[in-house]
Amino acid sequence: MVKQSILGRISTLAKANINAMLDKAEDPQKMLDQMVRDYTNNIAEAEAAVAQTIGNLRMIEDDYREDQDASRSWGQKALAASQKADDFRSSGDTASADKFDNLAKVAIERQMDAERQMKSAEPTITSQRDIVERLKTGLDQMKVKRQQLVSKRDELTARAKSAHAQSAVADAVKSIDLLDPTSEVNRFEEKVRREEARVRGQQELASSSLDAQFESLEDLGEQTEVEARLAALKAGQSPAQIESSAAEGQNLQLDYAEDETATRAQA
The missing domain is CATH 1.20.5 (Single alpha-helices involved in coiled-coils or other helix-helix interfaces)
Structure with a gap:
């Protein structure tokens, strides 16, 4: 019962599926920190209970040793009284001999009482020693599980921070994607292209207008030559x-x- 009452309170935490619990948590890191604190507090309570159980065992063991000492002491007293009675009886002092024999009997009764106390305590001591060993083992297992929980918390926290950082980087890259047709950079590039096209159109238009002017000049020169040749013919010059x-x-x-x-x- 003692073992169950001490370790039973933390069995849920010891066997809990941490990942399943984290799925429902709004802030997994805070939940993990709280789990570590709770588990640490439970270990402290278990340590206090185990220490109390060990203390009770030590008290029973002390009482057992006292009964052992009392048994030996009363046995020695019984022997001394019996020997004294034998001495008086050998000297003919029957009254004194009987008196010391009675004292020896009392000492023997006390010795037997101490032996009974020892015998009744032995099963309790054996049981308590077994409980204490199991509690120590359970406490060690709790400490190992706490370390596993701390390691799991650190691992999951690091993974959560890494995932958050990767998400932030992905969002940042997406926001500056130059190929995004809705981005400001793309719209500005399109504006520049339209301006360049307009300038090329103006240049082509200006070039076409200049060519037309030169063509008109050529037509005018040919007409002038025609007029000059006609005038030369009228002036009496030969075609040659x-x-x-x-x-x-x-x-x-x-x-x-x-x-x-x-x-x-x-x-």
């Missing part, structure tokens, strides 16, 4: 002379164009 004059003019224009190109290249 007009063609020769036109060729010289084209050569001059080519020379001017080359000079202009060289000048631009140097600039």
